[in-house]
Amino acid sequence: MDFLQLILSGLANGCVYGLIALGFVLIYKATEAVNFAQGDFMMLGAFVCIGFTNQDYMGLDFMLAVPLSILVMGAFGYAFNWGILRHMFGQSQTSIVILTIAMGFIIRFIAGTIWSHEPTSLETPFAGQEVRAGGLVLGVNEVMIVVVTAALTLLFYLFFSKSRIGLAMQAASQNQLAAYYMGIPVKRIHSLVWGLSGMVAAVAGILFASKGAIDPSTGLLGIKAFAAAAIGGFGSLPGALLGGIIIGLVEPLASRYGPAGISQIAPYAILLLILIFRPGGIFSQTQRKKV
Template identity: 65%
Template sequence: MEVLQLLISGMANGCVYGLVALGFVLIYKATEAVNFAQGDFMMLGAFVTLGLVNPEFMGLNFWVALPIVFVIMGIFGYLLDLFVLRAVFGQNQVAIIILTIALGFILRFVAGLIWGHEPLSLHSPLALGDLRMGELVLGMADVAIIIVTFLLTLLLWQFFQRTKVGLAMQAASQNQMAAYYMGIPVKRIQGLVWALAGIVAAVAGILYASKGAIDPNAGFIGIKAFAAAVIGGFGSLPGALMGGLIVGIIEPFAARYLPAGWSQIAPYALLIGVLLFRPHGLFAQVRVKKV
C-alpha cells in the first residue's frame, strides 16, 4: 500500500513537472530558444487564478475564472514573443537564455509585489481531501492532477494532429524556411506557440496550487522541469511528459528508501547518467541524415 501511495503522489508531482517541461519543448521546437522562465509562467498562472478565485481578492467562481486565466496567460505569452523575443531575433542563443532568466526574476518580483511572499492557498475544487480505501489513503488532488494531465495530453494530441494551426506549428517546428515558402505565417505561428506554452503553464500552475501552497519562488520548479525535458528528450513532446513522470516518481521513493537528501539530488543524478549514456534523451527519436 505504501508503494502505491508513493507512486501516485510521485505521478501527480511528475505530471506538473511534465506540463512545465512540455512548455520548454514547445518553445524550443518552434523557435530553437530555451525559455528558462517557463517555471515562472507556471507560478504566474497560479497567482492569476488565485487572484481571480480567492474570496480575499476577486472571489470569482473557479470554473468561471479558468477561461479568463487561459486568455490572460495566452495573451501574455503572445505579447512577450511579439514585443520582447522578436526584438532579439537573430541574436546569439546565450542572449535569449539570459533574457528569459532575467524575465523569471522580474515575474517573481512582480508576483511578490502584488500577492506578497508568504505562501498562499488556492481555493480549488480539485483539492477534495483524501480518499480512503482500506489502508490506502489517496489525496484526491493527486488523482485529479493525473486525470487532468491525461485529458490535456489527449487534447493537445488532437490539436496537433487534426487542426490547421496544430499542423502549421508542427511544420514550422520541422523546417521554418520550408513552412514560410508553403505560405505558413511563421512569426505568427511562433507567437501562438508562446501563447500555448503560457496556457499549458497556467494549467500546471493551477494543478500545483491545488496540491499545496504557492509563493513567488515556486517558479524554481522550472529547474526540475528542465531536467525532465532533457531526460525525456528535449525535442520530444511525449518525452517531456514521460521525463516529468520519471522525475516525479523518483523523488518520493528516494526520500523513503535512500539516505536523507538523496530525494533532492536523485533527479539530477539521473540527468547526468542520461547525458552520459543517451545524450538525446530516453524517448527522443534521433534521425540520422544520409549524405
C-alpha cells in the first residue's frame, strides 16, 4: 500500500516533468533549438496564474485564471520567437542556447520583482481535498495532474496527426527546406511552436503550483525535465512524457528505499546509463534527420 501510494505521487510529479520535457521537445523538433528557459517558462506560467487568481493579486475565478494564463504564456512564447529569436535565424546553436539561458535568468528576476522571492502557493478550489480509494489517500490535485496530462497528450496527438497546422509543423520539422517549397510559412510555424510550448509550460506550471508553494527559482526544475527529455529520446513527444514519468517515479522510490541523498542523483544516473547504452534515448528515431 505504501508502495502504491509512492507510485501514485511519483506519477503526478512525473507528469509535470513530462510536460516541461514536452516543451523542450516541441521546440527542438520544430526549430532544432534547445530552450533552456523552458523550466522558467513553467515557473512564469505558474506565477501568472497566481497573479490572476490569488486574493493578494487580482483574485479572479480559478476557472477563468487558468485559460487566461495559458493564453498569456502562449502569446509570450510566440512573441519571444517573433521578437528576439527569429532575428538570430542562421546563427550557431551555441548562441541560441546561451540566449535562452540568459532569458531564463531574466524571467527569474522579473518574476521575483513582481511576485517576490518568497515561496507562494496557488489558491485552487480543490486545495487540501482528498479522494479515498481502497486504502489509498490521494490529493485531488495529484489526480488532476494525471488526468490533465492524459487529456493533453490525446489533444496533442490529434493536433499533430489531424490538423492542418499540426501537420505543417511536422513537415517543417522533418524537412525545413521542403516545407518552404510547399508554401508553408516556416518562420510563422516556428513562432506558433514557441507559443504552443509556452502554453504547455503554463499548464505544467499551474499543475506544479497546485501541489505546493513555488518561488522564482523553481524554474531550475527545467534541468530535471531536460534529463527526462534526453532519456525519452530528444525529438520524441511520447518519449518526453515517458522520460518525465520515469524520473518522477524513481525519485520517491529511491528516497524511500535507497540510501539518503540518492533520490537527488537518481534521475541523472539514469540519464547517464541511457546515454551510454542507448544514446538516442528510449524512443530514438530510426530515421536520422538530413541536413
